Amino acid sequence: MxxxxxxxxxxxxxxxxxxxxxxxxxxxxxxxxxxxxxxxxxxxxxxxxxxxxxxxxxxxxxxxxxxxxxxxxxxxxxxxxxxxxxxxxxxxxxxxxxxxxxxxxxxxxxxxxxxxxxxxxxxxxxxxxxxxxxxxxxxxxxxxxxxxxxxxxPSAAALRGRSNGDHDLYDQFITAFTANHHGRTFPANRAARGYWPVLAHDAVLTLTTAIRKATTPDTSFPNRYDIRNHLYALTNGAVPAATGRFGIDPTGNRSTxxxxxxxxxxxx
Missing domain, CATH: 3.40.50.2300 (Response regulator)
Known part of the structure; x- marks a missing residue:
């Protein structure tokens, strides 16, 4: 942290x-x-x-x-x-x-x-x-x-509540979390035991978002500098995270x- x-x-x-x-x-x-x-x-x-x-x-x-x-x-x-x-x-x-x-x-x-x-x-x-x-x-x-x-x-109940404007993103996370992954499934209550599952999801999503943006026909294998450039360019809610949309600020932390x-x- x-x-x-x-x-x-x-x-x-x-x-x-x-x-x-x-x-x-x-x-x-x-x-x-x-x-x-x-x-x-x-x-x-x-x-x-x-x-x-x-x-x-x-x-x-x-x-x-x-x-x-x-x-x-x-x-x-x-x-x-x-x-x-x-x-x-x-x-x-x-x-x-x-x-x-x-x-x-x-x-x-x-x-x-x-x-x-x-x-x-x-x-x-x-x-x-x-x-x-x-x-x-x-x-x-x-x-x-x-x-x-x-x-x-916020708790899982708060994240899925209607007062959360991005509750649909949390619902999508739960759907993906409980889906069949190569024959393995996880019950939804495991995602609600603490905040680590949702934080891990949002961290990986942030990185993959930057990687996808850095990957072009000319750079099929972007290096870490390409990825870092695009990571810092994730502004204005560019990451549709389970905890709510956010961007990356100049310090490298989430904007909200x-x-x-x-x-x-x-x-x-």
């Missing part, structure tokens, strides 16, 4: 937090379990620290890093407790780590010594891949009031991204 995409996730979050005075900490993991750089969480961390409306709440001394190769459970519990011992109570956490660690972190928050203080966790779009029931810390609203905010693509803010837990 590029930094621009991360910015588009973080930017709506600032509106949800409002203009209230907050004290925010960052919990981050910039590496994968294999020890390689995790560009997704790096992008989230960068944007949590730079997007106006988010960075203004940050306490620069409350920046917690964990390495998943060392085991996440114990360190997340320690971080949860550390949030109670800061000079100024932390009421907001920017979670720049993979969604698989979020349930354990919420559990740690629900067990910290100051667990009765409401806390808001702002997470990344991959939170959409979790079953809300797995966010166990949210179940103890009276004893441990926790709110989770995250931005992601439908974003929905999801709120789990209680409203403070």
């Amino acid at each position: 590029g930094s621009d995409a991360g910015h588009r996730q973080a930017h709506p979050g600032r509106k949800e937090l409002g203009s209230d005075t907050r004290t925010a900490a960052v919990v981050r993991s910039g590496v994968t379990p294999n020890g390689t750089t995790d560009f997704y969480t790096d992008s989230l961390y960068h944007d949590f620290r730079t997007v106006d409306g988010l960075r203004q709440h940050l306490d620069p001394t409350q920046d917690f890093f964990f390495d998943p190769r060392g085991g996440a459970d114990s360190i997340l519990s320690s971080i949860g407790q550390d949030l109670c011992t800061t000079g100024q109570p932390v009421d907001t956490v920017y979670f720049a780590a993979r969604e698989k660690y979020l349930p354990d972190f919420l559990q740690a928050l629900s067990q910290r010594s100051c667990h009765r203080q409401h806390i808001t966790v702002v997470a990344g779009s991959d939170t959409a891949a979790l079953d809300p029931k797995s966010l166990t810390g949210l179940g103890q609203q009276g004893e441990a009031p926790i709110t989770v905010l995250y931005a992601s693509l 991204t439908p974003i929905t803010i999801h709120r789990l837990g209680i409203t403070p």
Whole structure:
């Protein structure tokens, strides 16, 4: 994920937090379990620290890093407790780590010594891949009031809804997804489990659109420069994607991204 995409996730979050005075900490993991750089969480961390409306709440001394190769459970519990011992109570956490660690972190928050203080966790779009029931810390609203905010693509129901002007494109995607492919078929509910199937579809569609435009009778095998030229020329909704028509902007990112803010837990 590029930094621009991360910015588009973080930017709506600032509106949800409002203009209230907050004290925010960052919990981050910039590496994968294999020890390689995790560009997704790096992008989230960068944007949590730079997007106006988010960075203004940050306490620069409350920046917690964990390495998943060392085991996440114990360190997340320690971080949860550390949030109670800061000079100024932390009421907001920017979670720049993979969604698989979020349930354990919420559990740690629900067990910290100051667990009765409401806390808001702002997470990344991959939170959409979790079953809300797995966010166990949210179940103890009276004893441990926790709110989770995250931005992601609209749900499958929203994409196929009539309020989406490009719902027919999503329907076409589902038709193709469930069609017989060399004797293999996939049930429609697999496409609705998360946003990765539709994102993968739109990414491949974008590339094939550029390849087709770069392929002429004189250039039957376009090189990567031909393709890149045509990729950046995909403007004005040239890509009829399942998530809605879009073009490619000068930074190489899609020109429009439908974003929905999801709120789990209680409203403070």
